[in-house]
Amino acid sequence: MRGEPVKKQFFAGTACPHCKAMDKVRRCEDANGAIWLECLACGYTQDLTEGYVDPDEAAAAESAQPVKWQPR
Numbered sequence: 001m002r003g004e005p006v007k008k009q010f011f012a013g014t015a016c017p018h019c020k021a022m023d024k025v026r027r028c029e030d031a032n033g034a035i036w037l038e039c040l041a042c043g044y045t046q047d048l049t050e051g052y053v054d055p056d057e058a059a060a061a062e063s064a065q066p067v068k069w070q071p072r
C-alpha cells in the first residue's frame, strides 16, 4: 500500500514510459519506504520499491575505475 508521499523528486530530462511526456515524471517515497514513479501528465505510476537502480548512481559506479599508481 502506498501512503501519502513524504518525498517527491522530479526527474529532470526523464520521459514518462507511458505517455512520453518530458519532465512530468517524479519519484515519490512514502513513510513506509515504498518508492514509485508518478507521471503528472497521464497519471501513470510504476513501483520502484524492488530492484530500482538510480541511473545516475549506476553511471557513477560504472565510471569509477580504480586508479593505478605507478611508481617511477
Ligand SMILES: [Zn+2]
Pocket: 016, 017, 018, 019, 020, 021, 039, 040, 041, 042, 043, 044
Ligand atoms: Zn505519462
